[in-house]
Structures are given as C-alpha cells and as structure tokens.
Amino acid sequence: MEKKRFEPGRLKGWLYLLPAILFLGAFMVYPLVDVFVYSFEEGYNSASQTYLGVGWYNYSYVLHDPYFLQAVKNTLILVAVTVPLSTGLALLISVGLSSIGRLKNLFQTIYFLPYVTNTLAVGLVFMILFKKTAYSDGLINFLITSFGGNAVDFIDGPYWAKMLVLCIYTTWVVLPFKILILTSALASVSQEYYNAARVDGTSKLRIFGRITLPMISPMIFYLVITGFIGAFKAYSDVVALFGTNLNAAEMNTIVGYVYDMLYGDSGGYPSYASAAAILLFVIILTITCVNLLVSKKSVPNEAGGM
Amino acid sequence: MEVILENLTKTFPGRGRQRQVVTAVKDVTFRIPDGKLIGLLGPSGCGKSTTLNLISGLIRPTTGSIFFGEDDVTSLPPEHRGIGLVFQNYALYPHLTVKQNILFPLQNLKGKERPSKEEMRKKAFEAARLVQIEDLMDRRPKELSGGQQQRVAIARALVKMPKVLLLDEPLSNLDARLRLQTREEIRRIQRETGITTIFVTHDQEEAMSISDEIVVMHEGVIRQTGRPQEVYDDPASLFVAKFLGSPPINVFEGRIRDGRLLIGEEAVLLAKGVEDQEVTVGIRPEGFVLQEDGPLGCRLNGVEVMGRDISVVSSHPAAQSRTIRSIIASENRVDTASETVRFALLPHKVFLFEKESGNRICCQTERPGE
C-alpha cells in the first residue's frame, strides 16, 4: 500500500488562495457560465424561475428589438466619433505638454482632474451647460447665439444635438487617461534620438513622423484598443446627461439596453439581457482581434524606448 | 576643418534648494588642427561631454566663441554646422533598418542639396563599406552586436561627409576585446577620411593609444594639451600625472633640503635650483631600478610576475597610497624572502609638485653621485 505523503506547503497555498477563489468563483466564473445558460433559456420567468425551452429565441428577439438596434446605432456612432477624436486630441496635447518646461506640472494636474471626478456628478454640470429651459437657453446656447447661430436644446432636442453633447462629454471624460499614457510614452523616448535627429537637421515634422510616432505606436494602439472597449461599454455618462429613461430619449447604448432589460421600468428579462450582453461581448472581441491583427502588421515590434 | 574654442564657459542653473549655479566648462580655449584625431580626456563630470556638446551646437555657451575655420558658429544650430555626431548609446532608430538609419540624414536635406535616390543609395553604401557593414544593411539595430551598432552609428554620422566628426564615449559600451579592435577601427576610418575628429573618453589608455593629441580636462578646466607621449612624460600638474598611466603613478610626501630630494629621511635624488620646501613626489612605476645600495628603501609586500616584466609591490611610510607598484624588467631577480627592497630612481620618471597647488616644479633632478 502506498502511503500518501502529507504536503503542508501545498495545502497552505490553496488555503491562502481560498478567499480569492471563492469570490471569483461565485461572482465571476459561475456568472460567466450562467449568462450563456440564461441566454438560451426561452421564456424564462424570474418570479417562478422556470423556462419553456432552449434555443436561439432570445437572440432573435434582441436582434429584432428596435430599442436594441437604436442602442447599437448610438454605440457605433459614439465609438466612431470619440475614439479617433480623443486619441488624436490626446496626442496633440501630450506633444504640446512634453515640449514645454514651465507650467508642465500644473497643466498635467489640471488635465488629469476629470479622471478622478464622479462621472454622474460632472455629467449634471454638462447637462445644465447645454440644456435649454424655459428660463434660460443655457451657457452654450448663449455662446452659439452670440456668434449668430440658433439656440438648440442639446438635452431634449434633436437627435444629432444630443449625440453631439454625448460625444463631447465622452471625449472630455476619457482624455485624462489618454493624455497620461501618451505623455509618459513620449517621455520614455530617449533624448539621444532627438539630439541625433537635430544634428542631422531633421525637420520637426519629420522627427515627429519618422521617430516619435513609430516609437510610441505600441502605446497608441493600446489606447485605441482600450478606447474601443471603453466606448462600447458607455453607459454612466449617457445616464448623467439624459437620465435613466434612455430608450425614450433615443440615446440608449448596448450596455444601457442590457441593464434596462434586467431591471427598471422595462426590466425583469434576464434572458434578453444575457443575450444582449453576449452580443456586446462578441462585438468587442471581434473589434479587439481586428485591432490586434492590424497593429501586428503595422507596429514594428522593435519600437520602444532605449 | 580647423576648430577653435575661445574662452568657452558654460554654466547651468542649479537644482535643489540652494540653486547654486554649476559651471560645467570654465574659460576653455583650444585650437584643434585640421584633420587630426583629438581625445578629450578626463574623469566623469569634468566637462568633457559638455565641451563636445558645445562644439556640436546641441547646447549654447554662456560666453565665449567657437570657430569652424574662419566661420563663427557660436550660435549656429547644430544642423547647419556640418558635423557628424556619434552618441554614447549610438541612438540608432530601433524601428528602422541599418540602411534606413544611414539614409536618414540624407533624406533630411532639401532643395538643391538633396541628392537623387540613386546617389543617396550610393553614399549610404560607401559609408557602410568604410565601416565594413555592407552585409548588415537590412537588419534592425536590435539584431546587431554592440560593435556592429557602433559601426552603424559611425556610418550614419559619416554619410553626409561632415567637416567635423564628434564621438561621445564611443567605446564605453563595448567589451574589452571589442574595445581594442574598435579603437583601431576609429583610427583607420579617421585616417582614410581625413575628417577632423574629436572624441570624448574617461579612459586614459584609450585616449593615449589613438589620439594625435589629447586634451586633459578636470573640473571644467583644460589642464594640459599635447601629444599623448609628451603629456605622459611631462605632466603639468599632479592631477595629470595621476590621471595618465597604468598602473598609476606612485605619489610620496617629500622635502627639498639643500638641493636634495628627501623621501622620508633618505635623499633619493639631487634637485638643483629649487628652494627648500615640502613637495609631492610622483614616481612612474617604470622609474624604479632595483639596486642593492639604492637610496630608497621600501618594505617588500610581494612580487607579481606578468610575463614580459614583473611588478614589485611594496610600501613606504611616506607614500600616499598603501602600496607602491614598480615595473621592472623580468631579467631582474627579486629576493622574495627579504623584508625590504631598495631602489634607485630614474630622474626623468620622477616629477616634483608644489604641495598646496599640485603644480609641477620645474627643476633638474639627477641621481646622487653622478
């Protein structure tokens, strides 16, 4: 008979991991499996916790739901506008930041401020800046009319106006992170490269295009990928601007649709919510893979600081 | 191209609480003849790199002027100076191939100066041939050894045929064997192109071995210039004497009394025409001669055989360092069992310095009894 050797180290290791495994198991792994199960259970009733059958009906329902299609459209517009806009703007600002000496720290601190503020709270400020009420057209409209334009209600008005505010606010919210990452990426490019380029009489534009950009391109791609993911998951900034009843405002996002299905006025349908969440996940996964493929082709893997 | 530095001074605003101004280079005046290889030599922080950067134009002097030939280039930006600069870490663009790296400076040219594509290619290959890296043109810097990267950096600096080539610590990132090889290479390239070349190093051996002239700097000031052998044989100060030579010079406390040089109580040499005073004595390792009745007696610590010659390690109470190292031809036999060893000194290998300032005292020294 073989005696089992007692290994104290082995047990101890698992003991230390136990809390983490329990929590992750209960609130991450199990839900991950369960969400797929939900998404295939047709006619699930959350009160009795029973279902009628198994199949693709939930997906088909979601894909035919005009609210979902509206949410997809909104999300796509938001992604298509804010990702390039915020990345480009962040690049411009970071380049400006790294070229100055005085006041650099002050500017950096100011630019980072939106990152640590409550999205919902500052969203309210944006709302009153853009909102047109019975008493006042709001500050932004005041600026528009003083330049000869017509006042628009950006919060309860036409679709394009609401989308515009959303894009502006989203960009304002995501920029701090991008500026921070790009500024440190720029700082990690060794000064020697710039000196070498200067001695060779390289023009500023060419230094930027041929040296700086290739060297920080891995970071730019990182920002584009995280930017895509973040924009696809947009929700709380939309709520901040337009309130919780997003379907009525035609401003719902995919994540908003998921939560509305789960809870709230139209809620109580975890199966539809699961199907929508999985669809979102598939979209994000696809876009991330495409991004990675593109970046592998165009980012030289040797690039980086010295 | 002749390079002339006139009263160059560079100060940097200080950091920290005191904000003391740091003077990196102080009143440097020096003329670099056309077509020579010059070594700027000194310990780290002596201002040699700052001097190089002043010549390159990457930084501007606080006062003073720089001339390239007849032209005052003091405030001319680097790209208009016609220089090639090789950086300590080479600064090769990691995302470009060797060929693209070498082509880079040419592609910056505009208008009439810009060569055609074919000419650029030809020039790049010429530069590559000069440093013998034609086979590596399509590699990325990461795929090259340190020595090869160094060559690429030199090729990139040479491709525009600069009037002056500047190298910042060109060998410091190479291992010992490559260093020997590369310094010969730099010498060869400089000879072949005839470009006035200035390189910075903290390694005296490196500077001595390939330079036409060396410039020894310390604390922002030029201490001595001249051909390497001259400077070695005739150091102007204790600093220069200590800095040059390997193994380093042996330093003793000594006195001049009645025309004789005393180390401890022993009169080791005759010193004519010098007032009685306390002095610092520097004796090159090869300045010692074994002699049974020699005037300098030292405590023998050991003998290291190095093949061609032997190194006698001894100590003396008046020496500034714990051990004295003397190099003696291997024909000599040292009685290792003996506790003491006696030396006679070669007068031209013995230098006297003022005790306070460290300046050289010029005088005639002779072996006693000759």
Added chain:
Amino acid sequence: MTGIDYEKLEKSARIRQRAVRVVTYVFLAVWAVIVLFPFYWMLLTSVKSYGAYNSEYVPRFYTLSPTLKNYADAFTAVPLGRYLINTAIFAVATTALMLGVIVLAAFALARLEFRGKNLVFVIFLSLMMIPNELVIITNFVTVTNLDLRNTFLGLILPSVTSVFYIYLLKENFEQIPDNLYYAAKVDGTSDLKYLFKVMLPISRPTLITITILKVIECWNSYVWPRLITDDEAYYLVSNGIQEIRENGFGRENIPAMMAAVVVISIPLIILFLVFRNKIMEGVSRGGTKG
C-alpha cells in the same frame, strides 16, 4: 558661406521657435480652461441663490452675492449626508476586504510553492479579460435570490476581488529577493509573519496605490448600486445624484443640485491633490477607464 548668412538663419529659427512656443502655450491653456470650466461653473452655480439663477436669462460668469443656502438645502431637502455616509462605508469596507483577499492570494502566487499554482494564475489572468457587463446579470439574480438587495453585504460582495490588483501585487511581491524569505525561514519565522513583517512593509507604495484607486472606483461606482438598491437609505452618491436629478429639490433647483455635486466631488479632488503622483503612476500602470 559667410557670417551674414548664419545670422539670418539663426534669426528666423529663433522667431519660428518663439511662435511655436506661443501657439503651444495658448493651445494648452485653452484646453486647461475647457477642463476646468465645468468645475468653475458648478462652484459658481452652487453659490448663486435660487432666485438669482432663475432670473438670469443670459447666464452670468460671476456672482456678487454668493450664498451658502444651497449647501444647507442639499443636506436638508435630500438625504445627501446619508448618501455620503453610505458611500464612505461602502468604500472603506470594500477596500479593506479586498486588500485582505488580494494580499493572501498574491502571497500564495508569488511566494508559496504548490501544485496547480501556474494553472490558477493562468485562469486568473484570463478572468481579467471578462467584462463586468457579462457577469453582472447573474450576480444581480444571485444577490436577489440571497435576499441581499438593499443591504451593504449585497453591495460589497461582488467587488471584493480584483484579478488585476492580485496581479499587480504579485508582481510587486516577486521583486522582493528570495534571500529575505530564506533568511526568515532559517530564523523560524512563519509564512504569515513574514508576509506581515517583511513583504507588506516593503510593498507599501503599491498597496497605497491600490487602496487609492479602489476607493476612487468605489466612490464613483454607479451601475451595481443602481441595480441592487432601490431603497434611498442605501443609496450611494452616484445614485443619490441621479435621484436628486430626477426627483429631488423640485426639478429646477439647479443651484442646490450643483451644491450637492460640489459636495460629492470634493473628497475625490482632495484625495487626488494629496496623492497626485501615486494616483497618476498607478493609473498609468494599469488603469483602464477610457
């Protein structure tokens, strides 16, 4: 080439340089204003009186008669104090629990040897890629079934582990030289004692960074609290502000609303100003908001 030529070159280069610098500073300053303006506007509006604000058809950029009445309203008309206390409890409890869980896990992964360790680590890493949106649905159902809605436990439980912070801490622990561990073992120090007496003090900077980032995350969390609480007694600030926006103050009392916004923004801004470098360093190492 002659000397005159040089001078010209130099002059034009200097002028161009100065122009570029001016443009850069102007651009940066404009952006700084855009960033700061909402904060200014929120402060400004919060000290305008209700009457004054509503009578301004054209909004004014300053006020001559600042009032603190809105702040009083914010605390009396709606339970803002309750929201703040709830959020503080939530943030402190979540962060404390999380630190305990991740420290133990990171220690096991970095220091202890046991079979299956690598597998666990790989699984942990792959969990980093799972978006919260995917698991929140079941968690909602789970917490509802456990009857934990409108309790702190329900709020806290799903966020007491963070795979990312375990990873961050593990990396940090691994940089502590093995020799220290062996030396401690020779002296008969137990693993747990070694963890608390040696590893934690050495890793203090990372722990502080993690703590701050987690507190910020808790302070700003909105989605989960919204799903799990519908009793005002358990609202956090984000939900509180949403509630204020939809139902509080009678819809149009914007100055009071802004006062509430100021109150819930200030703790984080102070935290940020104090730990500026830690926060920025921590975020650049692994923040993902954006």
